[in-house]
Amino acid sequence: MSFVVDASVALAWHFPEEQTEFTLGCLQAVVERGALVPVHWRAEVANGMVIGARRGRITRPYRDQALKKMEVLPIDIDEESQAQFWNGTRHIGDMYGLTIYDAAYLELAQRARLPLATLDKALRRAAEQAGVKPFSTRA
Numbered sequence: 513m514s515f516v517v518d519a520s521v522a523l524a525w526h527f528p529e530e531q532t533e534f535t536l537g538c539l540q541a542v543v544e545r546g547a548l549v550p551v552h553w554r555a556e557v558a559n560g561m562v563i564g565a566r567r568g569r570i571t572r573p574y575r576d577q578a579l580k581k582m583e584v585l586p587i588d589i590d591e592e593s594q595a596q597f598w599n600g601t602r603h604i605g606d607m608y609g610l611t612i613y614d615a616a617y618l619e620l621a622q623r624a625r626l627p628l629a630t631l632d633k634a635l636r637r638a639a640e641q642a643g644v645k646p647f648s649t650r651a
Contacts, residue, residue, distance in 0.1 A: 514545035515647040516621040517587070518614070519556040520631040526561065526578040527569060530631075537649025538629045546586035548624055550593035550616040557582065593620050608638035618642060 517538060524530035525539050541547070558579065565575045593601070596619050597612060604622075605615035614635045621628040621644045628639050629647035636646065 514541055515547055515627045515629055516617055516624065517542060517547040517549060517647070518617045518628070518630040518632065518635065519553060519560060521629045522553075522557050522582065523560040523564070524631060525582075526574075527564060534649055535631070538647065541647075541649060542585050542587060546588065547629075548588050548590055548620065548626060550590055550620050552593075552613060552616060553587075553589065556613060590620055590624070592623075596620075596623075604638075604642075608634075608641065610634060610638055614638075618644060 515538075521535055521538050524532070524535040561570070561575045561579060564570045565572045570578075593616050597616070600623075601612055601615045601619045604610065604619050605612050608615070608618070610618065614630075614632060615638075617628060617630065617635060618639055620626075621639065622642060627645040627647040628635075630636050630639070639646065
């Protein structure tokens with residue numbers, strides 16, 4: 513696995529107004545090298561897609577196709593992240609003022625010693641403070 517990717521990046525792949533060179537580069541990196549995510553990632557991404565369809569940003573058929581395409585990406589789910597929620601992840605959340613959902617990405621990136629791809633400013637700032645490298649699409 514080449515990096516940890518959070519839901520903010522994955523959702524941007526499917527909302528045209530959120531697509532950037534960075535987010536599309538992350539998608540290409542996932543396709544080529546794979547990525548790692550915490551155990552709650554699918555729920556978080558599915559929720560974002562459901563809300564996007566509910567708000568008319570995307571259609572339900574588009575959402576359903578997008579989720580099917582994401583299902584076959586080489587994204588590994590780290591089952592150990594669930595065991596970290598009440599201890600390591602909670603501690604990181606407290607330390608940096610993050611939600612448990614966001615702290616789980618930082619905890620995983622630290623434990624796996626991988627860079628983190630996120631669009632979330634608070635998570636990016638916390639990762640920087642924790643010494644976790646941001647993922648770069650530039651070689």
